[in-house]
Amino acid sequence: MIDSRKRNFLAGLFEAAVLRADPKRALEDVLPPKPRGRTVVIGAGKGAAQLAAAFEELWDGPLSGTVVTRYGYGAPCKSITVLEASHPVPDDAGLAASRALFDTVSGLSEDDLVVALVCGGGSALLPAPPEGLSLEDEQDLNRALLASGAPIGVMNAIRKHASRIKGGRLAAAAWPARVVSLVVSDVPGDEACQVASGPTVPDALSLTEVQAMVAARNIVLPERIRAHLASGKDLPPRPDDPVFARNEVRVIASAGLSLEAAADMAKDAGVEAVILSDAIEGEARDVGLVHAAIAREVAGRDRPFAKPVVILSGGETTVTLRGKGKGGRNTEFLLSFAAAIDGVEGIVALAADTDGIDGSQDNAGAFAGPDSAGQLRSKGIDPLASLAANDAWTAFNAIDDLFVTGPTGTNVNDFRAILVGELPYQA
CATH class of the missing domain: 3.40.50.10180 (Glycerate kinase, MOFRL-like N-terminal domain)
Incomplete structure (x- = not known):
């Protein structure tokens, strides 16, 4: 299960990003x-x-x-x-x-x-x-x-x-x-x-x-x-x-202005924030792997950023349809990310669309942590098989980690926030 304080912290960053727009x-x-x-x-x-x-x-x-x-x-x-x-x-x-x-x-x-x-x-x-x-x-x-x-x-x-x-x-x-x-x-x-x-x-x-x-x-x-x-x-x-x-x-x-607002909120809570880019494109699953590699490097070696840190990024990834599952680009990103950080402690992420709808379902995105892939397997769901079927929504719904906001009234593209390390007491 994802720690509720970390979940609320990441959700708060999303809200700050949306409020800026x-x-x-x-x-x-x-x-x-x-x-x-x-x-x-x-x-x-x-x-x-x-x-x-x-x-x-x-x-x-x-x-x-x-x-x-x-x-x-x-x-x-x-x-x-x-x-x-x-x-x-x-x-x-x-x-x-x-x-x-x-x-x-x-x-x-x-x-x-x-x-x-x-x-x-x-x-x-x-x-x-x-x-x-x-x-x-x-x-x-x-x-x-x-x-x-x-x-x-x-x-x-x-x-x-x-x-x-x-x-x-x-x-x-x-x-x-x-x-x-x-x-x-x-x-x-x-x-x-x-x-x-x-x-x-x-x-x-x-x-x-x-x-x-x-x-x-x-x-x-x-x-x-x-x-x-x-x-x-x-x-x-x-x-x-x-x-x-x-x-x-x-x-x-724009996404850039919204990411800056999220970064400011994180710093006010005592957590360093870095913005990778507000213009990331590419296959959602591939972008998920790259973000996971950076998060693992921070978790294990304190480079290129020292813990605790929240890694922010925006842009618009894409999904090439291979299967007939349910999902959107943010949940697809996150399912790939979850599989790649499987068991690596201290990493929690939120990926969501700032308009409140990821794909064709009613969720903005989802949360993922070190136990997400294991939780899926415990329910008989193979994370990589779900990814191959473009069925990320079904996967995160099964472990109750969808992020649902309803329509936000704005749209400045994808929002990704990855917390590596522990939150300060006051955050």
């Missing part, structure tokens, strides 16, 4: 000047409704607008319409939401202001297939990308070239109004054009570069999507297009 806190210092004309709010992502509610509270003046979020992630707004749709595979409600956003920004003047509240999850929530493609084609594309193990930047680059709304197209539709995009980053490197596939932020990536990405990673695209890309039609607008000349983009919350 709180919508009201993130927005209050970045509000744009009031326009001469109308203020229109649009948005998409798992935290879009909470961002909209916070913006309404902070904005001193009339406004209207539309945002779309995942089913069950809504929040009450007075003047902004909140729509819900499916994630991670798009549905008809997402199609309707995309149409509603285009309607919201139509007919505006150069005196009007569009505020775009964009966060992770918007790619799936905004299906808008180009002419010749259907919702089913976008669904097939999403499934293929989710199973491919490709990094999020590659997935979003492909999505932008098979859409009428991504890659800056929604902002282009708002012209001649000015568009200010306020972005909560859930992508490594905090490139605003990658968040939610950039509906209001154009990308300089060319079709040739996208096709090279597909070839380099041997991504098997649905035939109709492949044919669409080959046709070279409906290319996204370039960043130097005059329709974007008056627009502004700001990243208002």
Whole structure:
């Protein structure tokens, strides 16, 4: 069993990270000047409704607008319409939401202001297939990308070239109004054009570069999507297009800022904290092995960090689907990690998605310690067999080590905290 003080300590670090990305806190210092004309709010992502509610509270003046979020992630707004749709595979409600956003920004003047509240999850929530493609084609594309193990930047680059709304197209539709995009980053490197596939932020990536990405990673695209890309039609607008000349983009919350908040909380409790990176990518199981190797080195040799220490990292790992189990990238990371620290005392870890949902289940992530693998075996579960089947959720559920928070109202990607050593008495 994992010590309750250590479990609570790690959960507290997660809460500090999420609080740093709180919508009201993130927005209050970045509000744009009031326009001469109308203020229109649009948005998409798992935290879009909470961002909209916070913006309404902070904005001193009339406004209207539309945002779309995942089913069950809504929040009450007075003047902004909140729509819900499916994630991670798009549905008809997402199609309707995309149409509603285009309607919201139509007919505006150069005196009007569009505020775009964009966060992770918007790619799936905004299906808008180009002419010749259907919702089913976008669904097939999403499934293929989710199973491919490709990094999020590659997935979003492909999505932008098979859409009428991504890659800056929604902002282009708002012209001649000015568009200010306020972005909560859930992508490594905090490139605003990658968040939610950039509906209001154009990308300089060319079709040739996208096709090279597909070839380099041997991504098997649905035939109709492949044919669409080959046709070279409906290319996204370039960043130097005059329709974007008056627009502004700001990243208002990110994994880096949230990790710094967690590190500060750990240090206040008397535990040294180190941040490996806020932009780690790669197969979740492989990233788990690397983190486990570092933790074992600290536990056994006090290098490269001395105990006690909490090792923090963020970014977005990927999972190549091999089996048909339940789980997400954070529980997959942690199951690989647990197997690699099996029996090594003094190591406890939490891995979770800051939006509160890891994969398609209701948990944010899970906890693991030196006894996790042994507990699984005592219940007849082989940790490595579960890993091979992509069944990490079932494994951690069996030993009651899932981490459940519910929707957090924000999304700054994965959060990993590994405590090596004992907590001070006051922590």
